[in-house]
Amino acid sequence: MEIIRGYPDYMRESIEKVEKTRPQRLKATFKAMTLEEREQILNEYHPDYKPEAKRDLKIGPSKGQRLPHEVADLLEAHPLIDPDDVDLSKVDHDCDILIIGGGGAGTVAALWAHYAGIPVDRMLITTKLRHGDSNSMMAQGGIQAADRPEDSPPRHYLDAIGGGHFTNKPELVRALTMDAPRIIKWHEELGVMYDKDDKGVMMELSGGGTSRKRMHSARDYTGMEIMRTVRDEARNIGVPVLEFSPAVELLKDDQGRIAGAVLFNMETDQYYVVRAKAVILATGGFGRLHIQGFATTNHYGATADGLVMAYHVGANLIDLDSVQYHPTGAAYPEQIVGLLVTEKVRGLGAQPVNKDGELFVYPLEPRDVESANFIRECYGRDNGLTTPTGMKGVWLDSPMIDDLKGEGTIRKNLAAMVRMFERFGIDMTQDPILVFPTLHYQNGGVEITDKAETSVPGLFAGGEVEGGVHGKNRLMGNSLLDYNVFGRRAGINAAEYVKKVALGKLSLDHVRKYEEALQNAGVETDRRAPMLLPDYRGSHVLSRALDIL
């Protein structure tokens, strides 16, 4: 097979068709779907709407909730640790606030808990990988905030709740949209380099499902720029961080309040007992569960540990039946299949087109609707292009961005994307790129209030682990916003909460009760959770593995 500038010749033939229709498409638009049309295509083509992909949860406070099998498998699994193996009488770390997760939400929570009066030596961030390793670091396109005169927080509210099919919790959407401009202002004070013109006017773009341009970005490294800035600030004020030491179980006291966690040092296999008056769960989402076998944009640690631990202590779950598939995951070349192609590419004007170069969908539908359209084009209408490894995809006509916005726009605004494809021999400023939906985001999670409280006293949550903010579908630019808004609220409200708490005796009885509940529900399995890390070792290795060291 001959490869010409990154593509095999048969793919080149399709690219020629894309180039042929481009001049006429530069002026063309495609009609957006009505609410009825959206519903119909979601039912027919969105992976979430397949009944056989889910089952009813058998135990716990959210018993009966319908969840993807991969999530239910972790909740209907034996706890990773045996309470009898852990000595709770010896406390390794004693603090006011334990933050589990060192990504965006956890770091923001630490900063705001500190601003609210908690000294850094009375808090601890513990994290599974390194401080900053998270989906927060990987978000590219932007963060929403209604700050332009022609926009408003109520308008942002309407966009978010409509995009979520009116299933979002109103108090959470209100918090999200009303806090947004304050968050961007805080970032500005911390020195985040947002894209602005020389007068300080933010350069804002549209995203799928937004009625105003309100996407603030820092080139296409928006998530990285925010994450590394807040992390730098946390390092400056001296927030203690324990790396490679995930929490494996939460602790309660004898009054049923959250009282800390058991951590596990993955490099030495030893556990630590942390006593804390409040715990903020900031563990992120579940992309690495590869729901329905999808490739994912998510980082290595996105294994739903927080959901599992929260459920063990009896926290309510919400909207977990809903999974976000980002319409534009890379479909070619093989090395980067599933990695994110930011929505900003469409925000800047690139159109999705089929193998014959035809525009087949409004480019900026909400993500679930856009994804369903891509899947129909590939599998319902057979208008997708098949890659040499058998994957189907549609073209995202990136070169038209420079035609629309001027030469050099792509390289300046999409540097990370250009670099990713260039590493594999593809120049997206000259050629379109092939995309297909990829597992991107956990829409639901642990249910919270607008004070970021869960249903369990002393347990707060912020970021992707929590649910209710986005309902059944999140809009672009609302996840970076979510972790900032609810990370901040979790930090402030946990700081307030701990003032009144005097903890009793530490306990893991809830773990014993969870085991009983599994048994009573007739769950017979050797599965254990939380998962901590996925296992991608070759099957030829695993089939001959011995556990003897």
Added chain:
Amino acid sequence: MTDTIKTRMIKVYIMGKEYDVPEGLTIMKAMEYAGYRFIRGAGCRAGFCGACGTIFRKKDEYKFKTALACQTPAEDGMYLTELPFVPANKAEYELEELASGPNIIVSLYPEIARCVSCNTCTKACPQDLQVMDYIQASLRGDIEQAAELSFDCLQCGLCAARCPADIVHYHVGQLARRLYGKFILPKSLHLKERNDEIEAGVFDQEMENLTTMDLDQLKKSYIERDIEK
């Protein structure tokens, strides 16, 4: 079309030890195929976090090379190891107290004056950044250029591991960007005005109406909202 793909096996040497892996995998996936399960050395797996800095030499080549394991195909004859951690001291500062002046960066990171312009940092950068140029800009007090040139830095640390002058480039770049973002980039006027409006309660009534609106009315408001082109 799947039939046209025949997977050729190649040899890679992970910390000197030979493994056969299929051609076409990234270094990270090749290591996993060979049986490694990462605790350190894997993060975002997409070229955004710098967890998987890697050093390698090809058999019979004198060149010492650097890469991100998740973004670089494994090649036949690669002798490689990940370098997932680089010891590096970060200056601690209160940004509020640093006014943007020409000597700030060099006062916090005086070792940048030891730069011998060898350009090894630039050659080591897996993002192909002009690392030496942003260190030189920092030395000159050109904060804007240091911030712009270092913007795409993933902080993998390979530059700092290779530098003969013991400079920690990526921390220097971080400081430059925060100084630039805070003190040099003009502030957004819209943001300030909008926050003042929110504080003054301008949107409270409209928000109250929306959060208590019945579903049909809410759907109607959503459908009828105008879309900015």
